Amino acid sequence: MDLKQIHDLIKVVNKSNIGEISIEDKDGKVTIKQKEERITVNSSPAISYATAPVAAAPSVGAPVAPAAPAAPVADNLLTIKSPMIGTFYRRAAPDKPLMAEEGTEVAPGKVVCIIEAMKLFNEIESEVKGTIVKILVEDASPVEYDQPLFLVQPE
Numbered sequence: 001m002d003l004k005q006i007h008d009l010i011k012v013v014n015k016s017n018i019g020e021i022s023i024e025d026k027d028g029k030v031t032i033k034q035k036e037e038r039i040t041v042n043s044s045p046a047i048s049y050a051t052a053p054v055a056a057a058p059s060v061g062a063p064v065a066p067a068a069p070a071a072p073v074a075d076n077l078l079t080i081k082s083p084m085i086g087t088f089y090r091r092a093a094p095d096k097p098l099m100a101e102e103g104t105e106v107a108p109g110k111v112v113c114i115i116e117a118m119k120l121f122n123e124i125e126s127e128v129k130g131t132i133v134k135i136l137v138e139d140a141s142p143v144e145y146d147q148p149l150f151l152v153q154p155e
Contacts, residue, residue: 006030078128080106080150082143086117090139100150104132112150115143130154 009021009032022031082088090098090113100112106126113124134151137143 006032076153077133078130078152078154079148080112080124080126080128080152082115082145082147082149083124084115084117084122085145086115086122086143088137088139088141088143088149089114089116089121090135092121100132100135102132102135105155106130106132106152124149126152128152128154 009023009030012018020031020033022029024030090100092099092114099114100106104112106112107129108125108127110126111123112126112132115122115124130152132150133153136148136150143149
């Protein structure tokens, strides 16, 4: 899209009631937004008040979840957590064996899974010594930073 076409689009948006327009072609993407001169003083306090009940709602629902029984079990177990956001894999490739299963003994430096992030496959190594007693994530599922992946009974 050349500069003249962009100027023409700006004129069309300014003369119309269109708030925003985005156009994408082989050369790139252009987004044009109209300025809004609205006073939103009254909406800001409403948003902050609305946020407090929303934050309280999950904490009310959390004790109902079966997380309470899992806490005593996890007291004596060590956790291997995800060091990044990505997709969790238990195998190096579909035709390869599982890297870690329940009952697998791990030691610092042993690869227990792979996390794919931005088309890079990162081997995740155990930092603890023990036996895996629970795998907390399904294969090929997304994981978050610091999300527990494995529970390990220390030796």
